Amino acid sequence: MYGELYTSTQKASPFHLNRLSDFKEQNDKRSFVYLDFAVSQAYLDFELLNPNTQSTTYTLSFSYPFIEDVRVYKRKRNTLKEIGFLGLTSGHSPNGRSWNTQITLAPHERANFYVVFTKSEGKPLATDMNLHTKGRFDQLSALQNTLIGSYFGLTLISILFALFIFYATQYSNALLYALYLISLGVYMAAYLGYINLIIPASNLDNGRLLYVLAIEFSTLIFVLFAQELLQAKKYLPQLKRVVEIIIGVQVALRLVFHFITPSLYEAQVALFMKFWYATILFLVCAVIAEIVVYLRYNKKVGVYFAISYLFMTLASVFMLLHHSFGLVKVTFFGLSQILFASVLEILFLSITLSLIIRQIYSDRNALAQKLLVQQQKFLNAYVQGQEEERRRLGAELHDNIGSRVSNIRRLFSTKPNKKDVEKELDQVCTEIREMAHALTPADIQLVGLAGVLEDLFQEVEETEGLKMQFNTYQFPEDLDEEKATHLYRIVQELVQNVIKHAKASTVSMQLFGHDESLTLSFEDDGQGLSATDSGEGIGLQNIRSRVDQLKGQFCWTPVHKTALQSWSLFPLNIPEFWY
Template sequence: MKINCFKISLLLLWASFAQAHSLDSLFSNSIVNKQSLLGDAVYMKTDDQVTIDSVASLFLKHQAYTPLTKINLGYSPQIIWVGVPINGFTSDQDLLLEIANPQIDRIQAYCVTNSGIQLLGNPTGDNLPFHSRSYAYRNFVWPIKECQSPNFWVIVRLEKKNSSMLIPIALWNSSAYHEHEFRAQIFFGICFGMMLVVALYSLIGGIFYRSSVYLFYFLFTISVILLLATSEGLSLQFIYPQSTGFNSIFRVIIISVASGLLLLFSRSFLNIVRYSKTIDRTLLVILCIYSLLLSLTPFLRDFYFTHSSFFVPLIILMSIVSNLLCVIVAIISYRYQKQIALFYLVAYSFTWITAVVVSMEDFGWIEKMEFNPLFMGALFEILIFSFGLSYRVRLVIDERNQLRIKMAVQQKETLKAYVNGIEKERNRIAGELHDDIGSRLANLIRMIRLKNEPGYLEQQAETIANDVRKLSHELAIPRHGTIGLPPLILQLVADAKAGTECAFHFQHYDIPENLPDEIVQQTYRVVQEAVHNIAKHAEAKSVDIQLFFRDQELTVTIEDDGKGFELNSVASGLGLTQMKSRVESLHGRFELNTAPTQGTQLMITIPFQVS
């Protein structure tokens, strides 16, 4: 690379005026297991054009660098060079230099001595395939014994221009590092295994209960697994090791997906729309923004990276705002759904505690932990949410059991009303036979015995015969299997006209000829009861009855201009209960509208598939 002489001259001029910094070299024989290099390492920032030769010269002269005292160096468009001076190194020492940040875009290590510069491994990084690494570790690791010198500098060039630069740098004893990685793999396996079990449980629950909240949680758990694997460098190592430049965009995508799925899960889990429609609408807007960004990612990838200083804070801000809004709803709804809200708040508390711990690590306020705290926070959050889902399952089961009990009670009451109706009808028939027809028959017998008034005898016999015929028609539908439903209702209307001054009008359209007997019988009984009630109670002048078949449904409408009634006062009456039960037995719909002085409108709809 061609050196920008002007910039290097300025850098050297600044170094000549800078206060000299005394740096004690690190003695390699002091490393037992692991030693953080914060305070021992130094760094400087340069432009792209500055080469390793110029930087090495400055490091060897102890000029122009700054002690590395914190992990997080923030956003920077410049190249960062980190130097570690080592003295007293012997060939029998097996030490590894590690930078535990797998998200650095490009990275290259060098061994620098007074006699020359040596590459330490291949150029590699987050934007290059995993096989570009000379040493197959999820983090960036270099065995420094390849420097082959007792006194030297290890200088690392780091490039990460579109996000914050974290440099957790340390020297490890090789055996201690491999033992640490072995424990880490076990830890990852346990965490991912438990999360997969929760995900599988959620998937089964979603399928079994047909509930979106379980499916949202299943997808959220999978996205968290991918997010954690990507943050630890495992996705590039095992899922897409051949990709070039995909890992950075995948990390942004999976953060957006996980945030969006958490929003969807929270809306369902807390039933946010019930407690705050304003917050629910705000969350829907945030979800739309997430969806828009994700849908445009394949087309605007370079634009996103160029303006990542805007988009990354935007995504973080939306995530913080949406999480706070969900927490607010959980607090608001605590008095109404105490257990659900409590599960949510406790789960979120682990997330916030973890975020605080990670931030303290990044700013160097506490020592970096052996294992990523994000794993522990995410694992506890997922487990607590799974307990919350289990509690929700119990609530669903309890609600279903209560519904079954209510349905059983309703069915029992309906059956009781039906039986009472039958008994009442039997008593009415018995009364008619005993009080009316029976007495008239007795009178007829007496007249026959007296053998007088033959005209009166003939009239009485004819009246009794007509009453018996009418009673039998009320008890049994005449020949419905052969004449069909419209003629039956037509005959019913003709009989009603004969006994009242009310004008009955009946129309029918497109009625199938193959209606099942059960539909004919139950429909006829409902119309019969309605006509009987109108004639007896409505004081109507006109009644319109329509029977038609459309869209695989048989529909009957009955309207009168009578005095109407207060629906609530008779809604549980025997007649209406029986009519409604007959319609529901055919899986139909029963609709009744009425009010005092407003007449009555009845519509029944019965599904029927024409063969």
């Protein structure tokens, strides 16, 4: 900072030499200009000497892009000549991303200058004030623009990376991360002064509003992103709800104060800023608590996220202390530490996201391997069941049909009784037909699935005493035999489950045909299963396997039913099975 700082808390008025007594010297040793909440006007005076034998142009620049009113005067004897008018109220856009003005001195000229700041009460102001030769200023600006361009390039790559992850994995938090990077980019563009180059000179104050909103929303989006990444809903659900309530209140207050009652905001800005600081402090602590808990379950991901959070939190605290209280200033190459901290944050957050995606794929592969093992077990059980069925059929042929054929042979070896022979032959035919029917419902080709099911239900009613209700609606009669057989086996399995376990008195089943789908609805009034019983026996696994082969959807409700429940139908382009 050049010269001594003088401040005034009186109402701002045009500056002239007769008003110097209205200002109080601050004896400020800061390397930057800081005006606290109560100050309305301030000035710096300094002397500048041109040691060269030719005219030299100097550039006086200010780092803060939202200074309201800065006027630069050159003193000639007892008069002041205005040589620069900068800021949001100046009526013109800045010359470059930072506010600056040119000072030209003749060879060996010595001159006194006053830099006068005018600002709104209730808002602090912190800004660097640098004086360089024009050549040095251009060199420094080129370096800064290169660093800033690299930052925005990294941000754009990270946004595309997050969108690609969302597209490839449907991990919704990646989309929230991309949204955070966008809001962070808007905030940086405003803080670095680029927004002022876009907004018309007459509306420059909207750039400050955009800057404030970008701070708010980038903070809130980051907290929401952290909530999801750290699985706060699983580990700290109550804290998550409190955080969401505070975020909602913050957003509502911002919208009301800035867009509905801006005059109220201007009148109570100090109170609102205290509330904002308090809520931000709470959110920071809440995320820290969530990190500590998450580290117990996923240390590697938690550590990377904690490092990224540490960089940005410290930089944000330093920036807050600098701009609001004038306590700390950390810059590199004339740029705020928040830019470099943001670079580190983005790098570590992207690594964190990569680790999460890697973990997701690892879990999916493990699940796929587990499913493969389960399928193999099911296949083995299926093959074993086939072998057992063959042994059963062999026993049936040997014990029942074989013995009856032997009995018929014995009858023919003696003088046979016609009625006895006919009775034995009828019994053999009946048992063969039942065995064949158990192996494959051959009648499907002749009478269709509905006809075969009616026969099945009639037989169940006669043998088991169950009341069977069966209806069809627009069900195709020419259904593919393979699909019809699968459906028949599914119904057989369901009926057997009812007979063995349900203790039901009534069964209701419907078959519906749609344009491109089929629906089979099966209900009973039995005792059902308890909430803790998964019910995933071989029978239901067999049903699920057949439904999967039909590329359908099996919707099963294993609950106690005191009466037949009403069912709902949602047409799909695949078969449906409701139970």
